[in-house]
Amino acid sequence: MKITFLVPPVLDGSRQPAERTAGCTRVVYLAPNIYELTVAAVLERDTAHTVCYHDSVYNNGSREEFIAFLAGDDSDIYCIWTVNLSIENDLMALAMIHEARSDARVIMMGPGPTYFTDKCLIDERDIVVRGEPEATVLDVVNAIAAGDDWKHVTGTSVLIDGKTVNNGFRPLITDLDALPMPARHLIKGQEYHNPKLKRSPYTTMVTSRNCPYHCIYCVPSSLTFAREIENRKHTGGRKPRISFRSVESVAAEVESLAAEGYRAIGFMDDNFIWDEQRTRGICEVMKRHGIVWGCQARVDAITEPIARLLGESGCLYVDLGVESFDDRILEYVKKGITVADIYRAVNLLKQYKVPVKLNILIGCSPLETRDTVKHTLAEAKKLKVDQVMFNIVSPFPGTEYYDQAIANGWIDRYVPTDVQRESILNLPHLSSKEMEQLLFRNNVSYFLSWHFISTQLGRFSSWSEFKYAFKALKVKLFG
Numbered sequence: 404m405k406i407t408f409l410v411p412p413v414l415d416g417s418r419q420p421a422e423r424t425a426g427c428t429r430v431v432y433l434a435p436n437i438y439e440l441t442v443a444a445v446l447e448r449d450t451a452h453t454v455c456y457h458d459s460v461y462n463n464g465s466r467e468e469f470i471a472f473l474a475g476d477d478s479d480i481y482c483i484w485t486v487n488l489s490i491e492n493d494l495m496a497l498a499m500i501h502e503a504r505s506d507a508r509v510i511m512m513g514p515g516p517t518y519f520t521d522k523c524l525i526d527e528r529d530i531v532v533r534g535e536p537e538a539t540v541l542d543v544v545n546a547i548a549a550g551d552d553w554k555h556v557t558g559t560s561v562l563i564d565g566k567t568v569n570n571g572f573r574p575l576i577t578d579l580d581a582l583p584m585p586a587r588h589l590i591k592g593q594e595y596h597n598p599k600l601k602r603s604p605y606t607t608m609v610t611s612r613n614c615p616y617h618c619i620y621c622v623p624s625s626l627t628f629a630r631e632i633e634n635r636k637h638t639g640g641r642k643p644r645i646s647f648r649s650v651e652s653v654a655a656e657v658e659s660l661a662a663e664g665y666r667a668i669g670f671m672d673d674n675f676i677w678d679e680q681r682t683r684g685i686c687e688v689m690k691r692h693g694i695v696w697g698c699q700a701r702v703d704a705i706t707e708p709i710a711r712l713l714g715e716s717g718c719l720y721v722d723l724g725v726e727s728f729d730d731r732i733l734e735y736v737k738k739g740i741t742v743a744d745i746y747r748a749v750n751l752l753k754q755y756k757v758p759v760k761l762n763i764l765i766g767c768s769p770l771e772t773r774d775t776v777k778h779t780l781a782e783a784k785k786l787k788v789d790q791v792m793f794n795i796v797s798p799f800p801g802t803e804y805y806d807q808a809i810a811n812g813w814i815d816r817y818v819p820t821d822v823q824r825e826s827i828l829n830l831p832h833l834s835s836k837e838m839e840q841l842l843f844r845n846n847v848s849y850f851l852s853w854h855f856i857s858t859q860l861g862r863f864s865s866w867s868e869f870k871y872a873f874k875a876l877k878v879k880l881f882g
């Protein structure tokens with residue numbers, strides 16, 4: 404059999420395609436979807452089937468190109484990784500697949516179909532893989548290939564006689580080291596760039612899955628969110644446990660990437676830093692291979708020894724989710740940190756010359772006002788970090804904040820939005836329009852400031868990297 408992973412082109416009229424790894428924004432700069440490439444690697448390792456990858460977004464494909472591809476293709480199964488922001492687009496792609504390939508089946512996976520399951524089943528040939536996908540997709544493919552009952556595979560949802568059948572809950576993978584490295588060879592020739600790292604070739608990696616904290620608004624990576632939605636549904640609302648790869652497993656992948664010529668890696672873990680011993684082991688690996696890298700972390704994970712390790716190992720950014728510089732808001736959203744913690748972490752990282760990116764989330768609490776947003780911007784500027792990212796919270800279904808928003812009438816209904824640009828919330832002291840205006844003004848005020856421009860210009864390793872970064876900034880500010 405032939406299985407093809409699809410990234411459909413923009414079909415719904417949006418100016419930018421949905422970003423499918425983080426899963427809550429439109430694309431600012433392209434990155435490989437490490438999650439679906441891991442599913443592809445499992446199929447390649449454990450079956451004799453042909454596995455392919457067709458990325459219409461990377462190739463700037465049009466509707467016509469996509470139709471022509473489907474007409475000339477002979478895949479038996481298509482797989483699509485869907486996030487909330489891409490659902491409507493992907494349903495259009497699904498209908499086009501059914502029209503062009505009446506004999507093919509489609510597997511949809513990711514947080515979109517995990518939550519909006521019924522919406523993503525439009526034909527009895529469709530299969531929704533809920534939650535963590537690797538083992539489930541493998542079982543589905545093997546069942547179809549063998550002519551067995553593929554409509555009752557654990558972890559799937561299907562249509563039978565026009566009604567949705569949700570097959571049982573599949574336990575989470577316990578040994579991440581047993582998973583193969585992502586099938587990056589399927590995207591050979593596609594080069595990616597991260598403006599924060601300013602070197603290429605660039606790729607992404609994952610060393611752990613999930614986060615134990617309880618921020619009320621949190622939409623983690625698209626894989627983690629799919630795991631959380633499914634796990635909470637079947638375990639009485641409990642978050643999934645954290646799973647880790649060993650340092651030895653991480654080292655083997657980094658060594659392989661270094662041998663392939665990669666010069667930059669972005670770690671996509673929801674939280675990369677857990678303890679000093681594990682961090683030290685991975686930092687030593689990165690230092691040994693001379694690859695620049697970046698990660699996401701909580702401010703309360705940054706200690707003096709860890710900041711020193713990051714600075715000595717080529718870490719060129721740490722994304723800190725601080726959300727607000729108001730302790731009342733931080734407490735309300737169950738962030739588990741204080742403003743003092745933010746200052747301490749930033750100062751430690753700056754001491755060891757580790758570039759810092761602060762992530763600010765406008766509207767993450769009903770306590771938010773124009774004054775709290777302005778205060779947060781002023782405090783962020785005062786810290787003189789390398790970058791500040793402003794987003795507007797979206798009350799994603801499956802989060803505590805969504806339940807609050809519905810119960811209090813802050814939203815009428817959920818509509819997927821680009822958190823870097825749009826709002827559907829109307830809070831007691833801040834309307835959606837006001838949040839969008841504050842977001843734009845904060846972005847312009849920060850990214851066009853002399854501090855930001857002067858600190859960034861000297862860090863590019865080539866003219867081409869500067870052009871990629873400038874293009875990303877232009878998309879971020881103006882779409």
